[in-house]
Amino acid sequence: MNAIxxxxxxxxxxxxxxxDNLNLNVAKGSICGFLGKNGAGKTTTIKMLTGxxxxxxxxxxxxxxxxKYGSNNNSNIxxxxxxxxxxxxxxxxxxxxxxxxxxAMEGKRLKARIDDLLKQVGLFNDNKNISxxxxxxxxxxxxxxxxxxxxxxxxxxxxxxxxxxIGRNEVMTLIRSLRGNITVFFSTxxxxxxxNTCDHVLILEKGKVLADDTIVNLKQKHADNAAILRLYTPxxxxxxxxxxxxxxxxTVESHSxxxxxxxxxxxxxxxxxxxxxxxxxxxSMESFQAYTPSLDDIFIEMTGxxxxx
Amino acid sequence: MNSYRVFFQKEWMEIIRTKKLYIxxxxxxxxxxxxxxxxxxMSEIIALATDDLMMITVxxxxxxxxxxxxxxxxxxxxxxxVIFMFMGCVSGEKQSGSAALTLTKNLTYTGFIIVKYIxxxxxxxxxxxxxxxxxxxxxxxxxxxxxxxxDLFMGIAAYSIFTFVLLSMTVLASTIARxxxxxxxxxxxxxIVLSLSNLVPGIGRMLPGTLLSKTVxxxxxxxxxxxxxxxxxxxxxxxxCVFLSIRLFERQEI
Numbered sequence: 001m002n003a004i005x006x007x008x009x010x011x012x013x014x015x016x017x018x019x020d021n022l023n024l025n026v027a028k029g030s031i032c033g034f035l036g037k038n039g040a041g042k043t044t045t046i047k048m049l050t051g052x053x054x055x056x057x058x059x060x061x062x063x064x065x066x067x068k069y070g071s072n073n074n075s076n077i078x079x080x081x082x083x084x085x086x087x088x089x090x091x092x093x094x095x096x097x098x099x100x101x102x103x104a105m106e107g108k109r110l111k112a113r114i115d116d117l118l119k120q121v122g123l124f125n126d127n128k129n130i131s132x133x134x135x136x137x138x139x140x141x142x143x144x145x146x147x148x149x150x151x152x153x154x155x156x157x158x159x160x161x162x163x164x165x166i167g168r169n170e171v172m173t174l175i176r177s178l179r180g181n182i183t184v185f186f187s188t189x190x191x192x193x194x195x196n197t198c199d200h201v202l203i204l205e206k207g208k209v210l211a212d213d214t215i216v217n218l219k220q221k222h223a224d225n226a227a228i229l230r231l232y233t234p235x236x237x238x239x240x241x242x243x244x245x246x247x248x249x250x251t252v253e254s255h256s257x258x259x260x261x262x263x264x265x266x267x268x269x270x271x272x273x274x275x276x277x278x279x280x281x282x283x284s285m286e287s288f289q290a291y292t293p294s295l296d297d298i299f300i301e302m303t304g305x306x307x308x309x
Numbered sequence: 310m311n312s313y314r315v316f317f318q319k320e321w322m323e324i325i326r327t328k329k330l331y332i333x334x335x336x337x338x339x340x341x342x343x344x345x346x347x348x349x350x351m352s353e354i355i356a357l358a359t360d361d362l363m364m365i366t367v368x369x370x371x372x373x374x375x376x377x378x379x380x381x382x383x384x385x386x387x388x389x390x391v392i393f394m395f396m397g398c399v400s401g402e403k404q405s406g407s408a409a410l411t412l413t414k415n416l417t418y419t420g421f422i423i424v425k426y427i428x429x430x431x432x433x434x435x436x437x438x439x440x441x442x443x444x445x446x447x448x449x450x451x452x453x454x455x456x457x458x459x460d461l462f463m464g465i466a467a468y469s470i471f472t473f474v475l476l477s478m479t480v481l482a483s484t485i486a487r488x489x490x491x492x493x494x495x496x497x498x499x500x501i502v503l504s505l506s507n508l509v510p511g512i513g514r515m516l517p518g519t520l521l522s523k524t525v526x527x528x529x530x531x532x533x534x535x536x537x538x539x540x541x542x543x544x545x546x547x548x549x550c551v552f553l554s555i556r557l558f559e560r561q562e563i
Contacts, residue, residue, distance in 0.1 A: 050413050053562040070559055072312070072417040079413040085405040087319070089326040101315040102414040145410065 001064050003028040003153050003183035004049065009058035011044050011207075018044040020207040022058070026200060028152070029180045033194035034187040036204035037303055042187040043082065045204070046155050049185070050079045063152040075103060078146030078154035082161060084138055088131030092123045092141050095130060096148055103149040117144040121174065136167030143174055147182070154178075156186035160193060172197055191295040201295070203302055210302045215295065222298045226291040227267055229260045229274060236283045243281055261291055312416040313424055320428035329394045330432050336390045337383060337440030344379035345447035372452040373529050379444045380468065380524040384504075387437075388475055392496045395429045395479050397489035399558065404488055409563045418559045426480050426551050433472055441465045456529050464528030467536075471520040474543050475500055477550035484554040484561075517543045 004026035011019040019041040026032045036042045047053035049060060054069035061067065063076055086095050093114060100110040118124040121140035126133075130141065139159060146154045159175070160168045172193050178184050179199075188194060194201060194215075201218060203211040211218060231237050234257035244252045244260075250273075251263040264270035267290055278285050293301070324330050347354070351374075352367040399422070402408035412421060441461055448455035455461070475496075482495030507518030519539045527536070 047562065052409055052413065070418060072415050072420075074413050074415055077413065079410070081406050081409055083406055084410065085407045086410070087323065087407060089323065094322075098315065098319050099410075099414055101318075102312050102411070102416055104311050104415070149414075 001028065002026055002061075003030070003063055004032075004185060005061040006049075007059045009045070009048060009060060010056045011041070011048060011053065012056040017207045019048070019055075019204075022204075022207075022209060024202070024209075024212070026183060026185060028063070028183055030199040031175065031179055031184045031197055032186070032200040032202060033198035034185060034202050034204065035189075035191065035194065035299060036187070040204040041207040042204055043157055044207075046079075046157050046185070046187060050074075050077060050155050075149055076152045078149065078151040080139075080142040080146045080154070080156045080159055082158040084142035086130045086138065086141065086145075088129060090130055091127055092118060092130060092133075092144070093127070095141065096144060099145045099148045105149070113148060113150070117147055120144070120177075122170070134167075136163050136170065139163060139167065139171055140174070143171065147178075151182065153183040153185065156184065158187050158189070160188055160190055168193070191299055195295045203299060205303050211298075218295075218298055219292055222293045222301065223291070225265060225267055226261050226263045226293075227270060227288060228291040229262055229288050230286040231258045231260075232284050232286050234258055239281060240278070240283055243277060247277070258286075312414075313420045316411070316416055316420060316424045317428055320424055321431075324428060324432050330435065333390060333394055333432060333436040334439060337387060337436045338443055340379060340382040340386070341440040341443035342447055344382055344444060345375040345451050348375040348378045349451040372448050372454050372456060373525065375448040375452060376444070376456070376464065376528040377525045380464065380521075380528070383437075383440070383468070384521050384524070388472065388500055388504075389497075391429075391433055391472055391475060392479055392493065392500060394432075395476060396483055396492045396496050398425045398429060398480060399483040399554070400486045400489050400492045401483075403561070403563055412563060419555050422480065422484065422551065422555045422558055426477060426554075429476050429480070430473055433476065434469055437465055437469055437472070460528055460530045463530075463532070464524045467520040467524045467527050467540075470540055470543050470547075471503070471517050474517050474547040474550070475503055477547040477554070478503065481550045481554045481557075484558050515539050515542045517546065 002025045004024055006022050006024040009019060009022040009024070010017065022045060034042055034045070044053060048055045049062070049067070051067060051069055051071050051074065059066065065076070090098065096114045096117060097110065100113060105113065115124070121144045123137065123141060123144070126137070130138070133141065143156070143159065146156070156175070160171050163171060168190070175184055175186065176197050199214060201211060201213065201215055202209060213221070231240060237257040237260075240260065241252070241254065244250045253261040253263075262270060262274070271288060274288060275285075348370045351370050355367055399408070402411070408421070412418065445455045445458070445461050478499035479492075479496040482499060483492040486492035486495060503517045504521060505518055506516035507513045507522055509516060513519065514535050515538050517539070520543060523533070523536060
């Protein structure tokens with residue numbers, strides 16, 4: 001059974017489709033990265049999945065249970081919005097106590113759960129009011145409150161946006177530690193974190209799914225017989241660039257003055273030809289290897305590489 | 310109902326820690342202490358403020374004037390204070406995003422609005438009861454009589470029920486508005502309409518504004534036969550505002 005399933009999920013504002021016929025299948029216990037440019041429909045999707053926005057049409061099922069807008073049965077989900085705001089006059093412990101009690105958790109079970117979570121997010125000894133917390137501390141508390149009820153699925157909307165590298169690393173480590181136990185569905189713009197953390201990636205563009213696959217499959221699909229050539233100096237790069245322009249059979253994309261992506265039907269033949277060319281021109285090669293696109297490359301390629309308006 | 314109880318505890322903690330209760334109690338208690346004193350020494354204050362050539366004859370003041378002064382003060386400043394305290398109760402949480410976190414736990418939209426309203430009403434009731442008792446004690450001390458305790462409660466009840474409907478309108482305004490400034494504006498408009506509602510020809514005597522104008526009479530035991538209907542109509546309006554707030558809140562995407 002999938003942890004998250006949607007069928008034809010659509011959200012329309014007038015004639016504008018924020019989310020258009022979204023069909024999701026996210027496996028239980030996996031970490032799913034939800035990508036898209038600003039305005040692609042990520043937050044709207046998460047709000048529909050958490051019951052905060054009403055779908056125009058379509059169905060949602062979480063851990064096999066159908067979900068409706070405004071439902072107060074949220075026992076199997078956790079949610080962290082993009083800019084979490086807590087009651088600043090409470091301490092982290094008091095806030096988690098309030099959240100736990102809303103799920104009818106009481107007594108020793110709740111206390112133990114709060115202790116565990118505060119240790120896990122590094123706020124165990126923090127007795128200050130939440131209003132004094134840094135952005136990173138709030139984000140970590142946000143994850144703790146999303147986990148208080150031991151949910152099957154948690155939805156994290158850009159949990160690492162606006163965090164410094166240390167805070168980002170802390171939150172990503174925390175997310176990785178949940179693998180296998182809880183299904184994590186998180187949106188972000190930081191693709192290297194997705195690449196290092198997620199099993200599954202969804203790319204959304206203008207409310208439609210562009211990709212829904214594992215990272216390995218996605219990279220294989222986009223590898224398309226390319227190789228990366230690295231030279232030692234920019235001068236070598238300029239000479240190679242000029243040489244490549246004379247040869248009509250070479251498809252070259254320049255990434256940097258010393259780095260070129262080359263495309264060909266057969267990488268072995270390409271390798272031999274490049275080696276010959278460089279020897280003739282007396283250009284030293286640092287490396288030549290099959291090119292695997294990064295998630296950034298795939299994302300830019302799929303979304304057209306144009307920033308959102 | 311567990312979630313209602315838990316959310317009420319949170320609301321009460323907020324009222325205490327953000328000092329709303331103390332501010333409201335302080336404002337009401339201030340007027341409860343000041344009104345009898347001003348009334349008692351009115352002639353002396355006027356004499357000090359005028360020169361010997363001006364002859365102003367001030368009739369002797371009584372305990373009834375003390376209540377009149379008290380209700381006169383709190384019917385405006387007290388109500389404005391109530392609006393200021395609670396105008397952001399829903400819009401503030403929507404704006405900040407804390408409502409989204411709470412509503413994705415096991416609390417209904419209905420529970421969210423009802424508990425907000427009840428907590429505000431309890432805070433106000435507590436403040437006005439204490440202020441009423443202070444005013445009663447001061448009036449008794451300065452005038453030797455302050456009316457019957459049962460009449461005091463009738464006056465307080467009339468003012469409270471007017472404020473309950475004002476609170477329900479404030480919650481409604483806070484639900485409609487996207488931000489606290491708009492909620493404040495809508496609440497003040499609601500307050501003006503409520504205060505003037507007794508002037509509506511024909512049905513004015515049954516509308517909430519009448520309660521505000523009858524507080525002094527009720528405090529010294531004068532009851533008109535229609536007052537019970539005014540109470541009932543006012544409570545119905547308050548309930549309708551809360552109901553409307555719930556329905557609107559349920560339709561809003563947070």
